[in-house]
Amino acid sequence: MKFVKAIASVLLVVGFLYALSRPWGPVPALGPFISPYTGFWQNGEIPLLSRINDPDFSLDSLREEVTIRFDDVGVPHIFAKNNYDLFYAQGYVTARDRLWQMDLQTRAAAGRLSEVLGARTVEMDRRSRRMGMGYGAEVNLKMAMSDPISREALLGYTAGINAYIEQLPGRSLPIEYKLLGYEPEAWTPLKCMYMLEQMTLTLAGGGDEIAMSNLLKSLGKETMGQVFPDYPMLMESPIIPAGTPWDFKPLPIPVPPVEVEPAELSFTNKNQKKTPFTEPIYEGLGSNNWAISAAKSATGYPILANDPHLELTLPSIWYQVQLHTPEINVYGVSLPGIPGVVIGFNKNVAWGVTNVAADVLDFYKIKFRDTSRAEYWYDNQWRKTRKREEIITVKGSDEPVREYVVYTHHGPVMYQENEGRSGPALAVRWIGHEPGNSFRTFYELNKARNYDDYRRALTYYVGPAQNFVYADNSKNIAMTVNGKFPLKWNEQGKYLLDGSEPGNDWQGWIPAAQNPHVKNPPRGFVSSANQSSTNPTYPYYINWRFAPSERAIRINERLAAMERATADSLRMLQNDNFSVMARTILPTLLNYLKTVPLTAPQKAAFQKLESWNLMNNPGEIAPTIFEEWIVAVSTAIWKDEFYSDSLAFRYPTRDRTMYLILNQPDIHWVNNVKTPQRETMTDIVQQSFKATLDSLVARHGPMSPTWQWATVKDTEILHLSRALKPFNSTPIKNGGGGSIVNATTHHHGPSWRMVVELGPEPRAYGLYPGGQSGNPSSTLYMNMLAKWEKGELNELIYLKTPDEQNPRLTTTWTLTKK
């Protein structure tokens, strides 16, 4: 009996030990997780106090002393004596605040999520591998390490991150590591390259040529030209103002191969919608930047503004930092994982970026000789492929997933023939595979003193192509549509390309000096909002479609009217909620409704729209109706011909849709071919109006304050995991929209807002919707959110010396060589 009791009780305890030491589904191993000594308790930050974390400490491999001063929003102001120490300290503090974010984003880029998340991310990882992210990161690393300046920065940054990881006790690991049950691994310079690849993927990793080719096959070349024109038909206000002279002798434009046979290019893909790299680009996602000349400003110097729009997450994609050495003194935002400042200003210059929707990703149809895929047909002969073994380790599985990705001279084969769909194998030619040293661009901008420095800095840049706005205290303003752009024949890559035809290859590059640019234009300002880079007079082909023009039109109208502007004028423009789309199309839509009888609720909605001031303000109901209605109208016009359950299709652009409504109301596309009767524009407008109201009533009840735009738009900032709800933002009530300068939507929006007044001393303002700390329990986790929601900015503290006094500075760290 004694024996039984002893055995039973010991077994019971062993059972407890086992159960508490292992994860159960999404629940981490509870023993270590709930212990107050090692678990989540240790991640609770004592408000204010905990940031004063041993202010003097010595670190391995630091060369000289570094001083870091923190301000009241948690921004580190780093003072170093050389570049290595500067980036070492940047790596150290960035890891202190954002370690898990850096880990997750580089894992996603490298296709290594499954190592820590298990089988559910294998398909995501496989796509990253097939996209050649690793190949791109490696060729970029080779280039960066062969340049002494970027090499030193990458090594310093890496050593700083690793110094932080090495001293980090297990109990202090970021909460996400504890929840997911893994530990950080050492940082490497390659991971910095993966971060750059990830940005290139986000900003230049899309394309819709599969959908376009399917449409080409069903509609023919002539119709495609009418429905998908290469320049907006209704309205545009290009980045480089019309009339800017092209002061260069262009290279000869390549000649397209004799005949592009549409029947050959079809590609059926049932899983199309789930394949992110070929998703139609979401219209209205983008960024704004502009600079006004000294003549337009109240300060007598230029003023520059930038707000890049991205998916909003917590922690934020950006991290503010000031970097100071005897050679550099720059303030701005960095991307955790990349040394230097990406958007910012120094004593003499300021710069910012918006995305260029250049077509720098093309798919090529590949014909293999046999199933070994060792050779493919190109230029009338068989060419050898290369293979790259990809091993995806999967948590909870003994066997890794192995795959040989086949590389042609175009690039990796992303889709194998008839794999889960019918159609040919497709290789991807992508700017992310092109060796470059984009870090050097940012480094040179960080220490730029004048316009020539700015132009020289841009020559290092490969991708993702950006519109670099510039202003300096010598009173210059400028804009360069910058990146390495392939030299293409007109419409090359609008549709799938035949990979066996040499005439379809990228034919070299547009010379960097011939990238569209403008300096001190007569209108007194430069601006960009992802719209067409130039009007059709520019000799080279960059893409057939850019972001819709509404934001650009509004910005340019307001800047043209601005006089004696201040930083606050530009801040208010960043928060402008005016709908150019509504101004353009709403009166016409309402006129159609005037000809038909309306029910009482429809009349009420009609009146709301008719009396609307066209502002997408948070408390308005009209934008809720309009934004949904315009989508319904577009769907009603196009869905019958431009949607298929089995094939990837896409709708024509918003500009094309509005052009049709205004100028071609009787065109055959309006009729719904799926119904026996013949629909007119009046039918379309009326039916979609009814459908919009029905849908709103179904979701929000009869028209009431629950229909307010901020409530329906429902902007919400999710934690990067997208799964840990308690780490999400508090609810956000603001205005804006996809076509609005204040481009806030459900999950996207201005990820950083900055306004810089140039002058003898710069004065700058900025913030992002989040906080410097990645720890959800920190008072600095989303401390900037409330001001961001209201459209306010923080003044940015730009220090000139390490011991300068400022009431907003809190703690000082002194780092010394061990």
Add this chain to the structure above:
Amino acid sequence: MRVVNNYLIILVATAVLQLFMPWWVIVLVPFAVCLWRSRHPGKAYAASLAAVSTVWLTYATFIHNGTEGNMSNRIAELFSLPNGAVLLTIVSLLSGFVAGFAGLAGYYVRQLFVKEAVEPELEPLSGKF
């Protein structure tokens, strides 16, 4: 008094050892202490439970209050609990519950090796001679 001493020994040992060792010290220590000097199953369980719960409750309460629950409240939400204070209570009780069984196991294993009289002071040793 022995049960009080056992309580204090377990309390001090787990409080200190957890600074250097993993969480399962809260199992190991009550087991070892009760193996060494426990004379009664109920008291072994009670002393172990009370000691370990005290340690976790005290430390976790200290952190919970000091951080204004800014992490514990969020983790509570993640586990569908109303707030960090409830989580605090559950965590402390759970630690005590497990430690209690460890103490009990220590006592029963001890019974395999030692014969204990009703009046246990010094009895086991003398019984051997």
